[in-house]
Amino acid sequence: MASATGVLLETNPTRFPIRNCHGRSINKQKLRHSQLSISSSPCRFPPFSQTYVKQWSSRVFTISSAYVSGPPILSDSDPKVDASEATSEEVQQSPKLISWGLLWSLLLNHKLRLGVSVLTLVGCTTCTLSMPLFSGRFFEVLIGARPEPLWRLLSKVGLLYSLEPIFTVIFVVNMNAVWEKVMSTLRAHIFRRVVIQKVEFFDRYKVGELSALLTTDLGSIKDIVSENISRDRGFRAFSEVIGTICILFALAPQLAPILGILMLSVSVLVATYKRSTIPVFKAHGMAQASISDCVTETFSAIRTVRSFGGEKRQMLMFGSQVLAYQSSGIKLGTFKSLNESLTRIAVYISLMALYCLGGSKVKAGELSVGTVASFIGYTFTLTFAVQGLVNTFGDLRGAFAAVERINSVLSKVEIDEALAHGLEREIQEKEKHDEITKLFFVNGYLESNKYFNAHYMSALKSASNLSTYAWSGDVCLEDVHFSYPLRPDVEILNGLNLKLKCGTVTALVGPSGAGKSTIVQLLARFYEPTRGKITVAGEDVRTFEKTEWARVVSIVNQEPVLFSVSVGENIAYGLPDDNVSKDDIIKAAKAANAHEFIISLPQGYDTLVGERGGLLSGGQRQRIAIARALLKNAPILILDEATSALDAVSERLVQDALNHLMKGRTTLVIAHRLSTVQNAHQIALCSGGRIAELGTHFELLAKKGQYASLVGTQRLAFE
Numbered sequence: 112m113a114s115a116t117g118v119l120l121e122t123n124p125t126r127f128p129i130r131n132c133h134g135r136s137i138n139k140q141k142l143r144h145s146q147l148s149i150s151s152s153p154c155r156f157p158p159f160s161q162t163y164v165k166q167w168s169s170r171v172f173t174i175s176s177a178y179v180s181g182p183p184i185l186s187d188s189d190p191k192v193d194a195s196e197a198t199s200e201e202v203q204q205s206p207k208l209i210s211w212g213l214l215w216s217l218l219l220n221h222k223l224r225l226g227v228s229v230l231t232l233v234g235c236t237t238c239t240l241s242m243p244l245f246s247g248r249f250f251e252v253l254i255g256a257r258p259e260p261l262w263r264l265l266s267k268v269g270l271l272y273s274l275e276p277i278f279t280v281i282f283v284v285n286m287n288a289v290w291e292k293v294m295s296t297l298r299a300h301i302f303r304r305v306v307i308q309k310v311e312f313f314d315r316y317k318v319g320e321l322s323a324l325l326t327t328d329l330g331s332i333k334d335i336v337s338e339n340i341s342r343d344r345g346f347r348a349f350s351e352v353i354g355t356i357c358i359l360f361a362l363a364p365q366l367a368p369i370l371g372i373l374m375l376s377v378s379v380l381v382a383t384y385k386r387s388t389i390p391v392f393k394a395h396g397m398a399q400a401s402i403s404d405c406v407t408e409t410f411s412a413i414r415t416v417r418s419f420g421g422e423k424r425q426m427l428m429f430g431s432q433v434l435a436y437q438s439s440g441i442k443l444g445t446f447k448s449l450n451e452s453l454t455r456i457a458v459y460i461s462l463m464a465l466y467c468l469g470g471s472k473v474k475a476g477e478l479s480v481g482t483v484a485s486f487i488g489y490t491f492t493l494t495f496a497v498q499g500l501v502n503t504f505g506d507l508r509g510a511f512a513a514v515e516r517i518n519s520v521l522s523k524v525e526i527d528e529a530l531a532h533g534l535e536r537e538i539q540e541k542e543k544h545d546e547i548t549k550l551f552f553v554n555g556y557l558e559s560n561k562y563f564n565a566h567y568m569s570a571l572k573s574a575s576n577l578s579t580y581a582w583s584g585d586v587c588l589e590d591v592h593f594s595y596p597l598r599p600d601v602e603i604l605n606g607l608n609l610k611l612k613c614g615t616v617t618a619l620v621g622p623s624g625a626g627k628s629t630i631v632q633l634l635a636r637f638y639e640p641t642r643g644k645i646t647v648a649g650e651d652v653r654t655f656e657k658t659e660w661a662r663v664v665s666i667v668n669q670e671p672v673l674f675s676v677s678v679g680e681n682i683a684y685g686l687p688d689d690n691v692s693k694d695d696i697i698k699a700a701k702a703a704n705a706h707e708f709i710i711s712l713p714q715g716y717d718t719l720v721g722e723r724g725g726l727l728s729g730g731q732r733q734r735i736a737i738a739r740a741l742l743k744n745a746p747i748l749i750l751d752e753a754t755s756a757l758d759a760v761s762e763r764l765v766q767d768a769l770n771h772l773m774k775g776r777t778t779l780v781i782a783h784r785l786s787t788v789q790n791a792h793q794i795a796l797c798s799g800g801r802i803a804e805l806g807t808h809f810e811l812l813a814k815k816g817q818y819a820s821l822v823g824t825q826r827l828a829f830e
């Protein structure tokens with residue numbers, strides 16, 4: 112039944128613009144999606160954090176009171192396209208991935224340890240700050256100016272000396288443990304955020320840049336505590352500076368202001384000087400990064416280097432980078448030595464000032480010898496503490512820059528909602544006591560992403576149906592238009608229609624660059640069509656979560672990627688969430704013609720395959736990938752010319768395995784070989800962003816069109 116507001120909206124939507132939680136107006140179609148599924152299945156959403164629940168319920172209220180109910184409809188207009196209109200606004204509004212709020216809430220998970228750290232910090236700072244006082248008294252006892260027995264004074268000093276290291280140990284251990292735990296959660300949080308980004312995000316950033324976020328940048332955030340819990344850094348330096356200044360004023364108000372001004376000028380000087388050295392540090396860091404780039408590139412492409420005799424070129428390149436690193440290192444050393452001398456100069460100036468002023472006051476009888484002796488001690492304490500604080504501020508600057516980098520890369524809204532939603536649900540369902548899973552929870556909840564497109568997500572259908580649809584229905588690409596997000600002006604597919612009949616093989620042929628692999632990427636849902644849709648048994652695939660979709664699609668590529676674990680584990684990756692029995696693995700390997708070679712390996716199924724499977728031949732890698740796909744037992748199969756890189760013997764073995772794999776599955780084969788094409792139930796020729804010809808081998812030959820000319824010019828290779 113239509114509510115009053117709903118009717119008003121229906122009649123004149125522009126007069127009553129409804130705004131979503133970001134204040135953005137949302138169209139009617141979106142409203143329909145949101146409201147319908149909210150009312151039909153509100154419990155499908157995982158128990159997000161309270162804030163999310165609040166935002167969610169307010170959205171439910173706004174939307175449901177404003178719209179008419181009805182059956183869930185996913186219109187032809189692409190929800191993703193609608194959502195993309197708002198992307199720039201959302202980018203501006205997106206919350207920072209690492210914020211003070213997040214850090215604070217993570218720290219508060221360790222209240223006890225933090226409490227102990229604060230108490231022990233007070234304890235060890237008190238001990239440290241008492242020492243110069245007792246040194247002064249010691250001199251006074253020695254010259255007879257103080258009537259206290261020496262043994263009593265020494266036993267107090269002894270007590271201080273014993274307590275200080277104990278407090279220090281407890282402080283360092285606790286602070287370190289707290290920060291390590293916070294950093295682990297942060298690391299997992301960032302890794303997860305990277306994993307759920309859309310594929311175009313990975314087109315945009317280099318792997319090196321992304322791994323630097325999790326290693327170098329997080330490293331500098333970690334160092335801000337780990338490297339600053341020693342005596343003369345961070346919190347201790349800060350508490351010592353404050354404590355010393357108070358004591359100095361209490362001890363000798365005549366001397367304290369002079370010393371204070373002196374200290375202040377020195378620290379300003381040191382800080383200014385340090386600021387001027389930032390470019391030198393940066394240059395050194397960059398030189399180090401280029402060395403590491405060169406090493407990675409050379410060793411990962413060692414076969415190419417060798418085949419082109421490129422060793423000398425690589426060595427020269429490495430040598431020039433080493434020299435650049437060396438010269439920036441020498442420059443840095445000079446700056447460091449100057450820095451060191453500055454500290455000493457600061458101490459000496461302060462001491463000279465003290466000797467002159469303090470000495471004259473002692474002579475005039477205004478100050479005791481003990482007080483001046485204590486003052487000298489505090490001068491050292493203050494100088495080193497100030498110096499430590501300046502260093503800590505330098506580290507803080509580095510940490511802020513790292514946070515900024517992480518936020519600028521990861522706070523943008525490029526999250527693949529259809530993937531993140533399913534992943535979130537799966538992790539929520541997992542055993543909460545599992546220590547590894549817990550890492551991905553912030554304060555008991557997964558990062559609740561308010562940018563999850565609720566209207567989009569709410570139209571999701573049950574996963575249990577997907578498997579039935581995929582085993583029994585056709586897969587259709589209907590009027591699919593597509594441009595890669597990084598090249599939005601170039602339309603690769605332009606109204607493409609193709610039906611993959613259930614349980615049959617479709618061969619996809621066409622000239623290079625026609626868009627064959629693009630079709631594969633769309634079927635795998637690495638990208639979504641910019642217009643049109645892909646359906647399975649008539650259902651838009653976007654109504655299913657990507658994690659569910661991944662379960663019904665298997666892809667075997669020309670260059671299958673294996674993980675650097677054992678052969679058995681690589682096959683079991685076909686079902687990464689399940690406990691796969693060894694029998695099932697062997698069964699899949701046998702069906703993929705891989706069992707024989709696997710048992711001849713040194714450790715059989717436990718043999719490690721090396722980085723990206725580099726310790727195996729191309730044909731062996733291919734058969735393991737097929738075994739992995741067999742174990743997965745997905746109803747939709749995509750073969751990206753999986754045998755073209757193999758020799759005749761391997762090809763026969765792999766082809767047998769593939770024939771086994773294709774049985775009863777809806778298969779799309781990108782084919783360059785005539786034999787593969789001829790055996791297919793239908794052949795689709797892709798050209799100009801559409802399917803230009805469709806039929807069997809003989810039908811297409813008879814047409815004497817592009818397919819016939821491809822065969823004629825032998826661009827479809829004969830065996």
Ligand SMILES: Nc1ncnc2c1ncn2[C@@H]1O[C@H](COP(=O)(O)OP(=O)(O)OP(=O)(O)O)[C@@H](O)[C@H]1O
Pocket residue numbers: 314595597598603621622623624625626627628629630
């Ligand atoms: N990630 C990407 N971002 C931008 N453009 C891309 C991307 N991947 C492919 N393209 C472009 O899309 C077009 C189609 O490429 P595609 O790989 O689908 O062709 P293909 O038919 O599979 O070619 P081949 O037979 O040579 O493999 C090409 O012009 C290519 O430059």
